[in-house]
Amino acid sequence: MKKTKDNDAVNPSAANQTPLIIGIGASAGGLEALQQFFQYIPANSGLSFVVIQHLSPDYKSLMADILSKHTEMSVYQAENEMQIEADTVYLIPPKKYMTVKGNRLILTDYAAGTLNHPIDIFFASLAEERREQSIVVVLSGTGSDGTNGVKVVKEYGGLVIAQDPESAKFDGMPKSVIKTGLADFVLTPDEIAEEILNFSNTPVLLRSAKNDGPVAEDEELFSEEETLSHIYKPPFCERHRWGYETLSRINLRFFFFLCYTPLAGY
Numbered sequence: 001m002k003k004t005k006d007n008d009a010v011n012p013s014a015a016n017q018t019p020l021i022i023g024i025g026a027s028a029g030g031l032e033a034l035q036q037f038f039q040y041i042p043a044n045s046g047l048s049f050v051v052i053q054h055l056s057p058d059y060k061s062l063m064a065d066i067l068s069k070h071t072e073m074s075v076y077q078a079e080n081e082m083q084i085e086a087d088t089v090y091l092i093p094p095k096k097y098m099t100v101k102g103n104r105l106i107l108t109d110y111a112a113g114t115l116n117h118p119i120d121i122f123f124a125s126l127a128e129e130r131r132e133q134s135i136v137v138v139l140s141g142t143g144s145d146g147t148n149g150v151k152v153v154k155e156y157g158g159l160v161i162a163q164d165p166e167s168a169k170f171d172g173m174p175k176s177v178i179k180t181g182l183a184d185f186v187l188t189p190d191e192i193a194e195e196i197l198n199f200s201n202t203p204v205l206l207r208s209a210k211n212d213g214p215v216a217e218d219e220e221l222f223s224e225e226e227t228l229s230h231i232y233k234p235p236f237c238e239r240h241r242w243g244y245e246t247l248s249r250i251n252l253r254f255f256f257f258l259c260y261t262p263l264a265g266y
Contacts, residue, residue, distance in 0.1 A: 018084075018103050019046055019047055019048045019084065019085070019086035020046070020047050020048065020130075020133060020135065020200055021047075021048045021049075021050060021084060021100065021126060021130060021134070021135070022047055022048065022049045022050070022135045022136070022137065022196060023050050023052065023122055023123055023126045023134070023135070023136040023137070024037075024049060024050065024051045024052065024136070024137045024139060025052050025053075025119035025122075025123065025136070025137070025138050025139065025141070025145065025146040025149070025173065026051065026052070026053045026054075026138075026139040026140060026141055026173075027053065027054040027140070027141025027142060027143065027145065027170070027173060028054075028140065028141050028142050028169065028170040029139075029140035029141065029168060029169025029170040030053055030139045030140045030141055031063070031066065032140070032169060033139040033140045033163055033167075033168065033169070033189045034051065034067060034070075034139065034189075035066070035067070035070045036188075036189035036190055037137075037139075037189040037190070037192055037193050038067060038070045038071040038073075038089070038193075039070050039071070039190075039193075040189075040190045040193035040194065041071060041073070041193050041196075041197070042197075043071070043072035043073055043087060044087060045086075045087065045197060045200065046086045046087065046200070047086065047087070047196070047200055048084050048085065048086055048087075048088055048089075048090070049073075049088070049089045049090070050078075050084075050089075050090045050092075050098070050100075050105070050122065050126075051063070051067075051089065051090065051091050051092065052092045052098065052118050052119045052122045053091070053092060054118070054119075054141065054145070055092070055093075055094040055095075063075075063077075063091050064076065064077055064091055067089060067091075071089065073087050073088055073089050074087070074088045074089065075088075075089040075091065076088065076089070076090055076091065077090075077091045077092075077093050078090045078091060078092060078093060078098060078105045078107065079093075079105075079107070080105070080106060080107040081104045081105070081106065082104060082105045083103060083104055084100070084103050084104060084105060090105060092118060092122075093107065095109065095110050096108065096109065096110065096118075097109075097110065097116075097118050097121050097122075098118065098121075098122050098125075099121060099122060099125035100122075100125050100126050100129045100130070101125075101129065102129075117145045117146075117148070117149075118145070119138075119145040119146040119149055119173075120145055120146060120147070120148045120149035121149070122149065123136050123146060123149025123150060123152060123153055124148070124149045124152040124153075126153070126158075127149070127152045127153040127155065127156045127158055128152070128156070130158070131156040131157065131158070132156055132157035132158060133158070134153050134156060134158035134159070135158060135159045135161075135196060135199070135200075136149065136150060136153050136158065136159070136160055136161070137161045137162075137163075137192055137196075138150065138160075138161070138162045138163065138173050138174055138177045138183075139163045139168065139173070139174070139189070140163060140168035140169045140170050140171070140173065140174070141168075141170055141172060141173035141174075142170045142172040142173065143172050143173060143176070144172070144173065144176040145173060146173055146176070146177060147173075147176045147177050147180060150177050150180065150182050150183075151180065151182065154182045159184055159199060160177065160182055160183050160184050160185075161183065161184060161185045161186075161187060161192050161195060161196070162174040162177040162178050162183040162185070162186050162187075163186075163187070163188070163189065163192065164186050164187055164188050164191075165178070165186075167188040167189065174186075
């Protein structure tokens with residue numbers, strides 16, 4: 001994939017006051033994956049990125065300075081009740097949990113004497129707030145933080161992407177998510193960027209569900225009159241490890257037509 005810093009295509013979320021939020025969980029070895037990922041995200045994608053990384057309580061993070069060298073987007077360490085804006089990267093501060101409320105980031109202190117899983121907490125919050133429009137990514141790291149949060153994301157029909165363990169410096173977190181069977185895609189960092197851009201530029205997949213709860217099996221998200229040009233095209237179809245909830249959001253007749261029928265001459 002060609003690395004890019006700009007993109008002439010207008011993202012459907014860019015025109016809205018509430019941008020799509022991409023939650024990214026990372027731990028050991030995650031910095032390298034984040035650098036690779038952000039090199040392939042345009043500066044004007046219209047998306048917001050929230051990075052939840054495990055940090056030592058006494059560690060002064062230089063993440064904002066480091067990532068700024070790999071993206072033209074603004075990169076900030078999050079503050080309590082900070083407004084979420086498009087084309088911006090937000091980083092969790094040390095000793096804090098972070099959640100989403102409306103279009104703001106909410107910070108709370110770690111609970112003393114408890115197991116701290118900040119990725120799970122953010123993913124669950126994002127799923128409950130954005131439901132089927134929640135998108136989460138699990139990158140390199142040890143342990144299983146993020147796995148329980150992914151389960152909540154899938155309950156609401158959101159999109160889950162895990163880093164390919166072979167490309168991860170530490171494969172514990174991605175493998176933990178993959179073992180649940182809930183990962184829609186298992187990709188390298190640059191492929192993750194490509195898939196998120198494809199997904200976010202497909203209006204039919206971002207349309208809100210009729211109900212506030214998880215996606216129903218018989219829910220039809222677009223009509224017969226929708227043209228094929230509005231439906232996700234390859235390489236989306238060619239990816240593997242599809243999750244049921246993701247497939248349930250697409251009219252399968254059109255999906256299989258696109259994936260397995262040549263468009264030439266149609």
